[in-house]
Amino acid sequence: xxxxxxxxxxxxxQPHHRRRHQPHHLCNTTIHFxxxxxxxxxxxxxxxxxxxxxxxxxxxxxxxLSLSPSSxxxxxxxxxxxxxxxxxxxxxxELEKLENLEKYNYHQELQSGLLLVxxxxxxxxxxxxxxLAESFAESMMMAKGYVKLLEFLVRNxxxxxxxxxxxxxxxxxxxxxNGEEDFELAGTVEVCFDKRGANTNPPTPTPPKNSPYxxxxxxxxxxxxxxxxxxxxxxxxxxxSQMSSSREVYLHCRVIDEAPFNMYTxxxxxxxxxxxxxxxxxxxxxxxxxxxxxxxxxYASEMDNPDE
Numbered sequence: 001x002x003x004x005x006x007x008x009x010x011x012x013x014q015p016h017h018r019r020r021h022q023p024h025h026l027c028n029t030t031i032h033f034x035x036x037x038x039x040x041x042x043x044x045x046x047x048x049x050x051x052x053x054x055x056x057x058x059x060x061x062x063x064x065l066s067l068s069p070s071s072x073x074x075x076x077x078x079x080x081x082x083x084x085x086x087x088x089x090x091x092x093x094e095l096e097k098l099e100n101l102e103k104y105n106y107h108q109e110l111q112s113g114l115l116l117v118x119x120x121x122x123x124x125x126x127x128x129x130x131x132l133a134e135s136f137a138e139s140m141m142m143a144k145g146y147v148k149l150l151e152f153l154v155r156n157x158x159x160x161x162x163x164x165x166x167x168x169x170x171x172x173x174x175x176x177x178n179g180e181e182d183f184e185l186a187g188t189v190e191v192c193f194d195k196r197g198a199n200t201n202p203p204t205p206t207p208p209k210n211s212p213y214x215x216x217x218x219x220x221x222x223x224x225x226x227x228x229x230x231x232x233x234x235x236x237x238x239x240x241s242q243m244s245s246s247r248e249v250y251l252h253c254r255v256i257d258e259a260p261f262n263m264y265t266x267x268x269x270x271x272x273x274x275x276x277x278x279x280x281x282x283x284x285x286x287x288x289x290x291x292x293x294x295x296x297x298x299y300a301s302e303m304d305n306p307d308e
Contacts, residue, residue: 084119086165097166097243104242106235112226113177115186117235120170122162127185128172129155135218161190167197169239170216173232175223187219189232193244205273205289207250212240214251229260233267237294247294255286268292 084102106117120128133150136142142150161168168191175186191214192198198209207213214236219229240249253261255274275286 084121084165086163088163090166094166100242101166101169101239104239106231106238108227108231108234110227110231113175113180115228115231116174116183117171117232118174120162120172120188124172124185125155125158125162128170128188129158131185131188131220132158132216132218138221164197166243167194168192171232171235171239173219173228173235175228185220186223186228187217187232189214189218189236190216191236191240193240194246203252203287204275204279205287207252207289210246212244212246212249214240214249230263230267233263237292241294247296248291249294250289250291252287253290255288261288264290 084098086098090098101119104119108115108117129151132154133147136150136154137144137147158170161170170188170190172185173187173189174183176183191212193212195210198213199215202213214233217229217232219232237249240246250272251264251269253264269290269292272289272291274288275284277286279286
């Protein structure tokens, strides 16, 4: 069996809805598993004080998460143990970046409900594995019997990627339907911030390893076409702008995926390179490598209008 599996997943492409946040964003549609690579939001008064997040009913899995913030301390070592842990020694600079990942949150009120985006915790890995494996199987039209094998591959991949924090991060989209009390997992996206967080064997065309990269986005089927994919993209872009000094970001999009391509184009991405027709001989879908350049912050304008 090949050690690397990659694909592109069609995502929600509805960028409308009211925004509470002003992030940069980006959605990546390439799921890449490699065997060689290796906060929290406090709800406002209109939300339950400590709402639970429930993974939708599934024949094999039943998960529950908590949105309640962890008890905080002033030491950096506590940050490693709760809630983000990497399992390796971190420098002081990496510890600071890990704290920034822990504190990151993005929230957006959609027409149909409330979306929260934050970094995946270790105890949330199982539900993320299920979401990615089922999305992969659906995209590739694979039999359900392969989902368990995919879950094994995805779990190993996510464990290795967690060890790369704070050079990369997996974000979760947590959603609550209007009129409901419970939150549920809606989607996920992975962001890489620098060369140390880059995949060892990325899909082709190969993106620059020293540039931020977005990949492995998936939205649950019942929750698509609500703007969730668009805001996962926006949250990823915003986090990249906070964690990296680079002014550009890359992602892949399959040539056959017209809807995601249109979304990326609307978000400011343009094609850098496209796989040749010879790629079809390897039984892989052709992909576009797309790039977006972030605008340079207008510090002079901010200085002139500090109260705006």
